Amino acid sequence: xxxxxxxxxxxxxxxxxxxxxxxxxxxxxxxxxxxxxxxxxxxxxxxxxxxxxxxxxxxxxxxxxxxxxxxxxxxxxxxxxxxxxxxxxxxxxxxxxxxxxxxxxxxxxxxxxxxxxxxxxxxxxxxxxxxxxxxxxxxxxxxxxxxxxxxxxxxxxxxxxxxxxxxxxxxxxxxxxxxxxxxxxxxxxxxxxxxxxxxxxxxxxxxxxxxxxxxxxxxxxxxxxxxxxxxxxxxxxxxxxxxxxxxxxxxxxxxxxxxxxxxxxxxxxxxxxxxxxxxxxxxxxxxxxxxxxxxxxxxxxxxxxxxxxxxxxxxxxxxxx
Amino acid sequence: xxxxxxxxxxxxxxxxxxxxxxxxxxxxxxxxxxxxxxxxxxxxxxxxxxxxxxxxxxxxxxxxxxxxxxxxxxxxxxxxxxxxxxxxxxxxxxxxxxxxxxxxxxxxxxxxxxxxxxxxxxxxxxxxxxxxxxxxxxxxxxxxxxxxxxxxxxxxxxxxxxxxxxxxxxxxxxxxxxxxxxxxxxxxxxxxxxxxxxxxxxxxxxxxxxxxxxxxxxxxxxxxxxxxxxxxxxxxxxxxxxxxxxxx
Numbered sequence: 164x165x166x167x168x169x170x171x172x173x174x175x176x177x178x179x180x181x182x183x184x185x186x187x188x189x190x191x192x193x194x195x196x197x198x199x200x201x202x203x204x205x206x207x208x209x210x211x212x213x214x215x216x217x218x219x220x221x222x223x224x225x226x227x228x229x230x231x232x233x234x235x236x237x238x239x240x241x242x243x244x245x246x247x248x249x250x251x252x253x254x255x256x257x258x259x260x261x262x263x264x265x266x267x268x269x270x271x272x273x274x275x276x277x278x279x280x281x282x283x284x285x286x287x288x289x290x291x292x293x294x295x296x297x298x299x300x301x302x303x304x305x306x307x308x309x310x311x312x313x314x315x316x317x318x319x320x321x322x323x324x325x326x327x328x329x330x331x332x333x334x335x336x337x338x339x340x341x342x343x344x345x346x347x348x349x350x351x352x353x354x355x356x357x358x359x360x361x362x363x364x365x366x367x368x369x370x371x372x373x374x375x376x377x378x379x380x381x382x383x384x385x386x387x388x389x390x391x392x393x394x395x396x397x398x399x400x401x402x403x404x405x406x407x408x409x410x411x412x413x414x415x416x417x418x419x420x421x422x423x424x425x426x427x428x429x430x431x432x433x434x435x436x437x438x439x440x441x442x443x444x445x446x447x448x449x450x451x452x453x454x455x456x457x458x459x460x461x462x463x464x465x466x467x468x469x470x471x472x473x474x475x476x477x478x479x480x481x482x483x484x
Numbered sequence: 485x486x487x488x489x490x491x492x493x494x495x496x497x498x499x500x501x502x503x504x505x506x507x508x509x510x511x512x513x514x515x516x517x518x519x520x521x522x523x524x525x526x527x528x529x530x531x532x533x534x535x536x537x538x539x540x541x542x543x544x545x546x547x548x549x550x551x552x553x554x555x556x557x558x559x560x561x562x563x564x565x566x567x568x569x570x571x572x573x574x575x576x577x578x579x580x581x582x583x584x585x586x587x588x589x590x591x592x593x594x595x596x597x598x599x600x601x602x603x604x605x606x607x608x609x610x611x612x613x614x615x616x617x618x619x620x621x622x623x624x625x626x627x628x629x630x631x632x633x634x635x636x637x638x639x640x641x642x643x644x645x646x647x648x649x650x651x652x653x654x655x656x657x658x659x660x661x662x663x664x665x666x667x668x669x670x671x672x673x674x675x676x677x678x679x680x681x682x683x684x685x686x687x688x689x690x691x692x693x694x695x696x697x698x699x700x701x702x703x704x705x706x707x708x709x710x711x712x713x714x715x716x717x718x719x720x721x722x723x724x725x726x727x728x729x730x731x732x
Binding site for chain 1: 495497498501503510521522575576577580602603604605606607608609610611612614615616618620621622623624639640641642643644645646647648649650651657659660661665666693694695696697698699700701702703704707710711712713714715718719721722724725726729731732
């Protein structure tokens with residue numbers, strides 16, 4: 164009755180969320196007196212998982228699974244769970260894992276709770292705390308089924324190192340042709356830039372920047388910090404920045420370690436989308452901007468003066484650390 | 485082509501979120517309800533298919549009579565008919581089970597649900613319907629075109645997008661991109677008048693096992709006040725981010 168995690172692996176390495184998920188699973192496994200099993204798809208070296216408490220890896224290697232296909236991957240996870248008689252399956256909250264989770268849950272007749280933040284509130288009955296109402300509240304959900312699926316919200320637990328002895332096992336689930344009803348024809352990824360989903364730091368700017376020609380300093384600040392760039396909804400609606408950068412309630416959610424908002428007043432819908440970020444810095448010329456109410460650190464002043472100075476300060480800091 | 489658009493009846497994005505009855509229930513007092521934004525993008529795309537490709541558009545909601553104004557609004561925007569499954573939507577699986585039943589009986593070709601609702605943010609209903617019915621499924625869908633039974637669609641992925649080919653029947657978890665914000669329609673007077681006479685069928689729910697239940701709600705702890713830093717003392721910000729917040 165081990166706990167199963169799906170450890171996402173892409174472009175030659177595990178995603179960071181896989182380590183967070185393993186860390187979380189290890190802690191839950193300790194409280195239940197059990198072990199952690201990971202399933203991987205076409206992963207290379209899996210030994211890194213032993214740093215985060217994974218006891219066993221089921222390695223699936225299959226050319227049919229070379230591109231992500233939700234139904235087929237869900238089938239893999241289902242069969243792994245059945246093989247190991249798993250009662251608790253944990254997935255992360257990447258776009259791919261969210262896509263999979265409900266398919267896995269239905270296939271195993273498992274109750275599913277998404278957006279889980281923190282360790283179970285209780286294991287009998289099994290209750291977890293989840294984000295709800297766009298981060299304006301939490302919902303304690305009880306799962307009453309024998310098999311349970313949890314989706315862990317990004318950056319809600321953190322990465323904790325716990326060394327373990329890892330057993331590797333090849334696993335060959337049956338993949339049927341009917342798993343491939345949706346065929347990927349092409350993938351476009353912005354290369355050389357940190358994506359909002361993967362970033363530890365996000366630098367976001369709003370209408371306060373006055374025009375798209377002023378984004379150079381935002382890009383530079385992001386590049387100094389190794390951060391992703393984002394923007395408010397009006398900015399993407401005006402076409403100053405691509406839609407993919409729009410963060411907020413109807414845009415992309417952000418749950419990052421550090422969110423720097425420049426020239427964004429902080430509409431309630433924007434805040435809802437970024438509020439799971441741990442630390443928020445707000446730079447705005449209007450001291451009454453609502454964003455200051457939810458910020459950790461604030462600077463009242465002109466972004467055009469402050470941002471270039473900040474870039475120099477961060478550069479100096481990076482050079483020393 | 486028969487399209488079913490699943491509509492969640494959710495608090496407006498600016499609503500104050502409070503709970504009653506020992507924090508076990510959402511306080512709807514004074515709350516304005518709207519069509520879930522992710523569903524509205526899908527509905528607007530469905531109306532495009534209706535106008536350009538002769539599709540019929542049915543909207544459906546699982547909920548009590550209080551959700552009917554939201555369904556009427558969808559009819560005023562242009563949907564042909566509406567269905568309300570008369571039940572309290574207890575969890576994602578219950579809702580998916582009800583919708584799967586409607587889909588089986590109605591023979592829909594395209595089922596559009598928002599990838600997530602703005603109230604419980606579960607993000608599970610479209611995938612669960614697909615799991616129950618075994619239909620093709622695309623989540624986080626930002627573009628959808630249909631030619632006969634062939635479909636081209638785009639899915640947003642972390643850091644980019646992918647283009648897929650699939651066939652009907654298809655379920656999508658929709659979002660912004662299916663149409664843009666500027667394409668959303670505000671019902672006009674004629675739409676509102678005709679919506680009053682369009683069919684709104686009430687169905688009773690089918691049995692579904694209780695898998696999960698919301699036990700209680702909590703509000704986040706009040707936030708401590710912002711620390712203001714002088715624009716002339718940016719070293720202090722670096723210091724706080726490094727030593728206090730430990731994020732750089």
